[in-house]
Amino acid sequence: MASLTYDEGTIRVDGEVSVPLPGVERDPRSESGRAPAYRYAQLRDALRPLAADVRDDVLDLVDVSELHSSYDLREYQRDALDAWEESDRRGVLELPTGSGKTVIAIGAIERLATPTLVVVPTIDLLNQWRGELEAEFDVPVGQLGGGEQRVEPVTVATYDSAYLRADELGDRFGLLVFDEVHHLGGEGYRDIARLMAAPARLGLTATFERPDGAHEAIEELVGPLVYDLEVDDLAGDHLAPYDIKRIEVSLGPEERARYDEAQGIFTDYLRESDIQLRSGSDYQELVKRSGTDPKAREALLAKQHAREIVANADAKVETLSDILDRHAEDRIIVFTAYTDLVYRLSERFLLPAITNETGTTERSQILDRFREGDYSRVVTANVLDEGVDVPDANVAVVLSGSGSQREFTQRLGRVLRPKEDGGRALLYEVVSEETSEERVAARRR
Amino acid sequence: MLTKELLRVSRRGGGYHPQFVGDDAEARDLAARVLGVYQGHVGETRGDLDSALDELEAEFAFKLVRGFAKLLDRETAFETRAPLDPERTRRLVFECAESVSVATDADRREALDRAAERMRVPTDGIEQSLYADREVQQVLVNFDSRWTPETLCEQYDLSLAQTALFDATEVCVRSSDPATLVSTVKRLRLLYEIRRTDQGREVVVTGPDALFRRSRRYGTRFARLLRTVASASEWTLEATIDDRNTERTLRLDESDVSVPGVEPVTEMTFDSGVEADFAARFQSLDLDWSLVREPEPLAAGEHVVIPDFAFDWNHGEFRVFFEVMGFWTPEYVAKKLSRFGDLEDVAFLVAVDESLGVGEEVEALTDGAIPYSGTVRVKDVVDALREYEADLLTEARASLPDELRPDDDVISLADLADEHGVSEQTLDSVAFPDHEIVGRTLVRPAVLDTVAETIEAGQSLDAVESTLAGEDLSDTSAVLSRLGYRVEWEGLGGGVLKKKD
Structure with missing residues (x-):
C-alpha cells in the first residue's frame, strides 16, 4: 500500500509502488519519495492502474457544485474552452484584449466545478476579477493581496501573494487560472505553478511568446498554447483613432536656477571622477557606486532632484489648467509618473486621484464613479496598466519629464474612445523643453 | 528584519560578510542620534521626520541610518489629524469640483466653498482634511522605544544577519541547544537532516522543494530561524547564499549576533529531576569520561534523536550517547522505541524506568539498557562504560608498538x-x-x-x-x-x- 500526500509544495510518496513514477525522487530527509507538486496530474495518471493499492490524499477540496454562471459563451470562446479541455485541461489561450478572457475563465470554473485560484498581476485586476466572480457565482470570493488575505473556494490572488503562499495553499484548489500568464515566466513566479498540485491549469494572455524563451517553462507548468485568436479575427471591435498634441513648456527663472544648481552637482561629479554615461549599464554602475561612495550618492540625489524640478515645473500645471478649461465637456485622464505631482494636481484642480497609496475601496469607488459619469476627470500615477478595464475617456494628458515615453503613450492611446458625437480622441503630451546638460556645465566653468 | 536594499555586505575575498556594527562607538553615537530624531519629532508629521532623517543620511552611511530608522518605525505610532474625515471630504469635494469643472483658481475656490457649505464647516477645514490621511501628512503621536543606543545596535546586527539570510538556499547549524533548534525548524515547516562532519554533527536545514531546485523561497524562514539559533550560548551557522546567481558562503557565530534581551543559557538544564540528579552524581566522580549535556542531534530515519547526555572518553575520540527514558505515555514510549530502531550506528545506552517494562526491547535496539527505579545508579552506568573501556584499551594497545623509545630523558x-x-x-x-x-x-x-x-x-x-x-x-x-x-x-x-x- 502506497500513499500520496501533499507536503509544502511537493507530493510525498510513502511505501513501495510497482510502476515507475514520473518526477519522483528519493528524499533522504524524510525517507520517502517526493515530486514537485505540479507533477501531480501525471503521477495520478501513472498510478491509475493500481488504484486499489494507492491511497491518494493529495488534494483537500471543498465541494463547490453550486457554481453556476449565466454567461452564454460566444462561439470563439466556446471553441477556446473546448480546445483547452481536449488538452487535458492544461494549456494557454492567446486572445486579444477585449475578447472576454474573464468570461472564458468563468466558463472553465463552471465546467469543472472545482475550487479555483485566479492569479493576476495587478491590484486593479484583482479588484476587477473579484467583482466579476462575485457577481457571477454568488459565492464569497477570497482575495490574497491588496491588503487582504482571505481564502475561499474561489479566490483571486496577485502573483506576489500567490508566490508567498503557494506551498501552504497548494492542495486547496483543483484549477489554477493565470491571467496575463506571460508573467509566470519570471523566475520566482514559476514557483506558484510548481508548488501547487491543481491538475487543471488555464493560462490567459495576449502575448504568449517571451523573448527570453520563458514560454517554454510556462508550457511545462501550465500547458501548451492550445488556442489563439488575432485582433483581426474579432470583427467589429477595433481601436479608436486618436491624435497626439505635444506641448513644450519652459522652466521659470527660479526653477531654472535650482535646476542648474542640481544638474551642476551631477555633471561636476561625472567630470571629476571621469565617468561617462553612454549606456544604461554605465548608469547602473554609478548607482552601484553610490552604495559606498557618498559623493556618488550626492550626485545621484542631485540628478533625481533636477528631474523632479523638470517634472513638476509650474508651467506644466498652468498648461493643464488651460487644457482642463478647453475640455470642460470631455472625459479626461491625467497621467504622471510622480506620486507627489499627482497629489499636487489633485489638490490644485480637485481631481480624484489614484496612486499606489490609494486604498482598494477608494480606488474602485473612483473608477466606478468615473465609469458611471459621476466624475469626468481623474488623475493617476502610471498604475492603470495592462489588461485593466480603463473607463472610457476621450482626452488623455501625459505630464512627463523632458522625453516622451513612446511605449506608454501608445498603450494609453488604446484606452481612448471617440466621443459619442464622433469627435476624435486626443492625447496631450506635456514635456519640458530640452534641458541641455552641456550648456549647464559650460556656464558653471 | 530589514528590507533587502538596506543590506550592507562585503564580498571581500569572495566571501559574504554582513557589515556588523558590533560595539563600534561611532555607530552607537549614530544610533543615539537617530533615536533622538524620533523622540524630537513627536507631534510632527511623517514628512518632517523623513526630512530630518534625510539630513542624517547625507552625513553618515545612509543605509545604516535607514536601517536604524526601520527598526524604530515599528515602535512608532502615527495618526491622521484632521477636522473632517479625509475620505468623505474628498468624495464631496470631487463631486463639487465636477459641478464647477475646475480649471482656474477661482473655480477651485468656488468648489471648495460649495463643499464647505454642504458640510457646514469653514473652507479651511476642508483644505486641511483633504489629504490628511496620506502617510507623509500623518502625525507621530507616540514613540515608545524599548531600545537604548547599545541594544539598538545589537538588534541592528541581528536584523542585518537575518536580511542576509533572505537569499540563502541552505543553512547548516551547530548549536548547544539542538532540541529547540529542531523544534523551531519543524514549526517553520522546513526539513532537516543530520550531517556528520569532522567537527561533529550538524543540522542541515532546507525546504521541501530544495530537493528539486536551489531556491531562495525559504530565505525568510531561515531568517526567522536565526533568532532561535542566536539564542543558544554557542552556535555556528553556515549558509549558502544565492548572490545574484553566484554562490557564496555566509558564516555566523555567537560573536557576530545575539538576541537583545535574551540571556543565553550556559548552565546545564534538565527535563527531569532524574537527569539532574544523575548528572550531579556522575560529575562528582573522577572518571576517564566527561559528561556532555544535550550533545548533538542523531539521525533516526527521517527523524532525529537528541540524547540527554554523552560521555566523552578523555583519552581519545570516542563518545557514548546516553538517554534517560522516564515514565511517560504509551505513545511516547512507542515513539521512542521506533526512533531507537531507526537510529544511526552510534554507541548508545538507555536508562529505562523499570515500570515501563520495555527493557528487553530497548536492549535489542541499542547497545544496552540500564534498568532503574527512582534514580539512575551511577555505578550501573560506570559498569556499562567499562565495557567500552576494555575495547578502547585493547584498540589503543593495538595501535602502539611493543616497545617505545621516547626522545625525552x-x-x-x-x-x-x-x-x-x-x-x-x-x-x-x-x-x-x-x-x-x-x-x-x-x-x-x-x-x-x-x-x-x-x-x-x-x-x-x-x-x-x-x-x-x-x-x-x-x-x-x-x-x-x-x-x-x-x-x-x-x-x-x-x-x-x-x-x-
Whole structure:
C-alpha cells in the first residue's frame, strides 16, 4: 500500500509502488519519495492502474457544485474552452484584449466545478476579477493581496501573494487560472505553478511568446498554447483613432536656477571622477557606486532632484489648467509618473486621484464613479496598466519629464474612445523643453 | 528584519560578510542620534521626520541610518489629524469640483466653498482634511522605544544577519541547544537532516522543494530561524547564499549576533529531576569520561534523536550517547522505541524506568539498557562504560608498538599516554628499553647516574629537590627511594637526606 500526500509544495510518496513514477525522487530527509507538486496530474495518471493499492490524499477540496454562471459563451470562446479541455485541461489561450478572457475563465470554473485560484498581476485586476466572480457565482470570493488575505473556494490572488503562499495553499484548489500568464515566466513566479498540485491549469494572455524563451517553462507548468485568436479575427471591435498634441513648456527663472544648481552637482561629479554615461549599464554602475561612495550618492540625489524640478515645473500645471478649461465637456485622464505631482494636481484642480497609496475601496469607488459619469476627470500615477478595464475617456494628458515615453503613450492611446458625437480622441503630451546638460556645465566653468 | 536594499555586505575575498556594527562607538553615537530624531519629532508629521532623517543620511552611511530608522518605525505610532474625515471630504469635494469643472483658481475656490457649505464647516477645514490621511501628512503621536543606543545596535546586527539570510538556499547549524533548534525548524515547516562532519554533527536545514531546485523561497524562514539559533550560548551557522546567481558562503557565530534581551543559557538544564540528579552524581566522580549535556542531534530515519547526555572518553575520540527514558505515555514510549530502531550506528545506552517494562526491547535496539527505579545508579552506568573501556584499551594497545623509545630523558607516563592519545593504563604492557620506570615516570639511566653522583647523605631536602628539578624529576620520594636514600625529618622544619639502612 502506497500513499500520496501533499507536503509544502511537493507530493510525498510513502511505501513501495510497482510502476515507475514520473518526477519522483528519493528524499533522504524524510525517507520517502517526493515530486514537485505540479507533477501531480501525471503521477495520478501513472498510478491509475493500481488504484486499489494507492491511497491518494493529495488534494483537500471543498465541494463547490453550486457554481453556476449565466454567461452564454460566444462561439470563439466556446471553441477556446473546448480546445483547452481536449488538452487535458492544461494549456494557454492567446486572445486579444477585449475578447472576454474573464468570461472564458468563468466558463472553465463552471465546467469543472472545482475550487479555483485566479492569479493576476495587478491590484486593479484583482479588484476587477473579484467583482466579476462575485457577481457571477454568488459565492464569497477570497482575495490574497491588496491588503487582504482571505481564502475561499474561489479566490483571486496577485502573483506576489500567490508566490508567498503557494506551498501552504497548494492542495486547496483543483484549477489554477493565470491571467496575463506571460508573467509566470519570471523566475520566482514559476514557483506558484510548481508548488501547487491543481491538475487543471488555464493560462490567459495576449502575448504568449517571451523573448527570453520563458514560454517554454510556462508550457511545462501550465500547458501548451492550445488556442489563439488575432485582433483581426474579432470583427467589429477595433481601436479608436486618436491624435497626439505635444506641448513644450519652459522652466521659470527660479526653477531654472535650482535646476542648474542640481544638474551642476551631477555633471561636476561625472567630470571629476571621469565617468561617462553612454549606456544604461554605465548608469547602473554609478548607482552601484553610490552604495559606498557618498559623493556618488550626492550626485545621484542631485540628478533625481533636477528631474523632479523638470517634472513638476509650474508651467506644466498652468498648461493643464488651460487644457482642463478647453475640455470642460470631455472625459479626461491625467497621467504622471510622480506620486507627489499627482497629489499636487489633485489638490490644485480637485481631481480624484489614484496612486499606489490609494486604498482598494477608494480606488474602485473612483473608477466606478468615473465609469458611471459621476466624475469626468481623474488623475493617476502610471498604475492603470495592462489588461485593466480603463473607463472610457476621450482626452488623455501625459505630464512627463523632458522625453516622451513612446511605449506608454501608445498603450494609453488604446484606452481612448471617440466621443459619442464622433469627435476624435486626443492625447496631450506635456514635456519640458530640452534641458541641455552641456550648456549647464559650460556656464558653471 | 530589514528590507533587502538596506543590506550592507562585503564580498571581500569572495566571501559574504554582513557589515556588523558590533560595539563600534561611532555607530552607537549614530544610533543615539537617530533615536533622538524620533523622540524630537513627536507631534510632527511623517514628512518632517523623513526630512530630518534625510539630513542624517547625507552625513553618515545612509543605509545604516535607514536601517536604524526601520527598526524604530515599528515602535512608532502615527495618526491622521484632521477636522473632517479625509475620505468623505474628498468624495464631496470631487463631486463639487465636477459641478464647477475646475480649471482656474477661482473655480477651485468656488468648489471648495460649495463643499464647505454642504458640510457646514469653514473652507479651511476642508483644505486641511483633504489629504490628511496620506502617510507623509500623518502625525507621530507616540514613540515608545524599548531600545537604548547599545541594544539598538545589537538588534541592528541581528536584523542585518537575518536580511542576509533572505537569499540563502541552505543553512547548516551547530548549536548547544539542538532540541529547540529542531523544534523551531519543524514549526517553520522546513526539513532537516543530520550531517556528520569532522567537527561533529550538524543540522542541515532546507525546504521541501530544495530537493528539486536551489531556491531562495525559504530565505525568510531561515531568517526567522536565526533568532532561535542566536539564542543558544554557542552556535555556528553556515549558509549558502544565492548572490545574484553566484554562490557564496555566509558564516555566523555567537560573536557576530545575539538576541537583545535574551540571556543565553550556559548552565546545564534538565527535563527531569532524574537527569539532574544523575548528572550531579556522575560529575562528582573522577572518571576517564566527561559528561556532555544535550550533545548533538542523531539521525533516526527521517527523524532525529537528541540524547540527554554523552560521555566523552578523555583519552581519545570516542563518545557514548546516553538517554534517560522516564515514565511517560504509551505513545511516547512507542515513539521512542521506533526512533531507537531507526537510529544511526552510534554507541548508545538507555536508562529505562523499570515500570515501563520495555527493557528487553530497548536492549535489542541499542547497545544496552540500564534498568532503574527512582534514580539512575551511577555505578550501573560506570559498569556499562567499562565495557567500552576494555575495547578502547585493547584498540589503543593495538595501535602502539611493543616497545617505545621516547626522545625525552625524563617523561611521565601520563604525558606519554597523552602524546599517543591513549590512557596511562594502556602503557602497562609496553616495554621501554631506553628508560627505567621510577614511580610513574620514565627516566634514562644516565640521568639517574648523574643525580646519584650529585646528592649525598646529609644534604638538606631543599637542595636535593632543586637538583632533581634541574633534571625535570618531580617525584622526589620515588627517585630517592630508587637511589637508596630516605629523608629524616627534623621537627616541623626541612628534612635531611640519609642513606637507607
